Amino acid sequence: PALAAGSTVVLKPAEWTPLTASLLADITHEAGLPPGVFNVVQGYGDEAGAPLTADPAVRRISFTGSVPTAHRIAEAAAAHLVPCSFELGGKSPLLVLADADLDLAADLAVEQYDNAGQVCLAATRILVEESVRDAFLGRFLDRVAQLTQGDPRDESTDIGPNIHPRHADRVDGFVWRALAAGAKAVVGGGRNTALDGALGGKYYLPTLLTDVDQDSEIVQEEVFGPVLTLQTFPDGDDDEAVRLANGTRFGLAATLAAGDRERAARIAARLVAGTVWINCFYVRDLSAPFGGSRLSGVGREGGDWSFDFYCDLKNTVTASKRWADRG
Known part of the structure; x- marks a missing residue:
């Protein structure tokens, strides 16, 4: 959804699961995505994740993982009032x-x-x-x-x-x-x-x-x-x-x-x-909203439910009958 909304993305996967993220970068390159639109940074949280979440150039943070890590990310994001979307744990x-x-x-x-x-x-x-x-x-x-x-x-x-x-x-x-x-x-x-x-x-x-x-x-x-x-x-x-x-x-x-x-x-x-x-489990329509309540998260993913998160909404108001006469 971030890419679909026109944003550039920096993806930092967990250090124990690096391979699918790198594969996704290869796929986007082969698909013709311009350089710099989708980026992957590998590394440990303190070395790679913390600098990313604290960087003022990052204007949105979407995180999937544990509640304690989400607390640390939210604290870092608060310094620059960066909105966060969290998909966290469950005990369903x-x-x-x-x-x-x-x-x-x-x-x-x-x-x-x-x-x-x-x-x-x-x-x-x-x-x-x-x-x-x-x-x-x-x-x-x-x-x-x-x-x-x-x-x-x-x-x-x-x-x-x-x-x-x-x-x-x-x-x-x-x-x-x-x-x-x-x-x-x-x-x-x-x-x-x-x-x-x-x-x-x-x-x-x-x-x-x-x-x-x-x-x-x-x-x-x-x-x-x-x-x-x-x-x-x-x-x-x-x-x-x-x-x-x-x-x-x-x-x-x-x-x-x-x-x-x-x-x-x-x-x-x-x-x-x-x-x-x-009477079913894990039946997901990717156009439907997905996310959690309480400590399970903030925000929703899926379909166009997260587009507003990845965009700044702009309202332009034009006064009528105030145009200059150009003949």
């Missing part, structure tokens, strides 16, 4: 109602392990109506048992590694602190040691934790790994379902598995989320 819920297609619900839940859980939109908090908990859980565990973890370059692989050994350590820390606090791992709960030698010890088993409290770290904080939690709410208690779903600092997305259209619509209307999927 997946609500499973008693009348839902439980096979579909289980499929949706397992889908949250995609990309080794490194998806900001992932519905990592599964909230199930009590009467169908066991039936849902059985289907979910059956599907998890069929997943293949391994090299992402192998087409038979369902779950690859985390991005970096340090990130795998972070994911493991979340899980072990949760277990120490009383959580139960009904599946996973640690590293996939059988694959440790393959790609540097970055593989973490798809994990589901139960017996977790709403105010616990594992429920409240973004893990960004293949780790889900399971909680229940009383049958028919939509208020409690919504309370649990909205009970974090985030509001990026929500997923709902339901059989009754009207009940699903009522619940969806009460969810604090920039995107709500009903």
Whole structure:
């Protein structure tokens, strides 16, 4: 959208994910974009990112990443009153109602392990109506048992590694602190040691934790790994379902598995989320607005929703009948 609005762009990717950004620069060059219109700067945040966000020549900052980094960027941008657009983290819920297609619900839940859980939109908090908990859980565990973890370059692989050994350590820390606090791992709960030698010890088993409290770290904080939690709410208690779903600092997305259209619509209307999927997940129309509420972000992307952000609006007013007579 920045390019479509006529702006020039400097893209600084995360230091652990440099290759796609460089590939995009190659593609824009081959497509004939004039030199200097799309630029890529590689480097660490302190060395490359901080000078960019503090430079007064930068007139807009769009950032995708963590909340702490967004705080630092906002502070730097404030010095020059530079507007910011943030797409940040999430701790999204997946609500499973008693009348839902439980096979579909289980499929949706397992889908949250995609990309080794490194998806900001992932519905990592599964909230199930009590009467169908066991039936849902059985289907979910059956599907998890069929997943293949391994090299992402192998087409038979369902779950690859985390991005970096340090990130795998972070994911493991979340899980072990949760277990120490009383959580139960009904599946996973640690590293996939059988694959440790393959790609540097970055593989973490798809994990589901139960017996977790709403105010616990594992429920409240973004893990960004293949780790889900399971909680229940009383049958028919939509208020409690919504309370649990909205009970974090985030509001990026929500997923709902339901059989009754009207009940699903009522619940969806009460969810604090920039995107709500009903009986589906990650269906994105790029012309639709995308973004989050609360600590999940500021602003929207998609379609022409962000054009105003990348432009300064100008209003030109002309007085009538004041033109000089030129014959």
